[in-house]
Amino acid sequence: MSGTDHDHHHAHAETASAGRPGYYDMMETAVRELLVEKKLIGPDEIRRQIEVLDSRSPALGAKVVARAWVDPDFRARLLAHGRSACEQEFGITFYDDTDLIVLENTEKVHNLIVCTLCSCYPRPVLGLPPDWYKLKPYRARAVSEPRAVLAEFGTILPDDVEVRVSDSTAMIRYLVLPMRPKGTEHYSEEQLAALVTRDTMIGVVPARIESARTPS
Amino acid sequence: MSKPAIVPAIGEEPIFRPGDQIRISDRSPIGHYRVPQYLRGKTGSIEAVIEPTLIDNEEEGYGRNAGSKRHYYRIAVPMTELWPDYAGSARDGLRIEVFESWLERI
Secondary structure: OOOOOOOOOOOOOOOOOOOOOOHHHHHHHHHHHHHHHOOOOOHHHHHHHHHHHHOOOHHHHHHHHHHHHHOHHHHHHHHHOHHHHHHHHHOOOOOOOOEEEEEEOOOOEEEEEEOOOOOOOOHHHHOOOOHHHHOHHHHHHHHHOHHHHHHHOOOOOOOOOEEEEEEOOOOEEEEEEOOOOOOOOOOOHHHHHOOOOHHHHHOOOOOOHHHOOOOO | OOOOOOOOOOOOOOOOOOOOEEEEOOOOOOOOOOOOHHHOOOEEEEEEEEEEEEEOHHHHOOOOOOOOEEEEEEEEEEHHHHOOOOOOOOOOEEEEEEEHHHEEEO
16 A cells, blocks of 8 residues: 555554553453463463364354255254254364254244343354344343344344244353245355355344355 | 163253243342343243253352253243233243253242
């Protein structure tokens, strides 16, 4: 980039941390340094776990959903036991030893997932949750007025569709299996996966042809 | 000749079956418990028994009976049971997993 089309006279948001770290930042640093100092964990283990987390993203969940759309046997296995289907078919490991229930959206039932207590999320298959998922307004309102929350995402459901909200509290994580959009009968599995965004697997929006990402 | 009767240990078999009506205990013990306050004292039904049993992380978190497992259930609670003025279909519902130690038969 040349200086003529982007003069640096204006201030950019600071990427480096400035000022005093917050209470929980300091607590995390203190606990981490103590654990390392007492040789309970080493820096390599911390780095390795960060690499584990970084290797998980909604692209994994999208592959699982697309396979379920094209392979009825896999779909049955996935709905019967989500974790083992992901492990066996895709090698997606559940490093945190949580279990996975896959919730199928149909013409009559719409599933939405939340963690009212904190931020439980199917990290092994989707990676890190979006910020709004962790904030109190979503956590409180998803269980008390789910239809209003869905409407704010543009998802307006008729009254004859049952809304089921699954609140994740301890050992179980959820993944929503969205409905396959109409008009995708000729799509390849890869093209289908590109329609499956993170939000469709949380259950706040349906999968749509218009939401296609560029296949990765 | 009949088979010898095998007597399972206490806690080995799940107490509840799918369809059973239950109340989630309304207790407030000191500590961190994975049963949200808004559900305590509410009634619902057992949708499924989660198999196999899972480590009771409420006890695990305090180092008590570390590694011990408990039966864990998927519970269905109607939204209208939780929120008397719930705006939405009467068929809308909540699903949540709760350890056996928090469930009462009704």
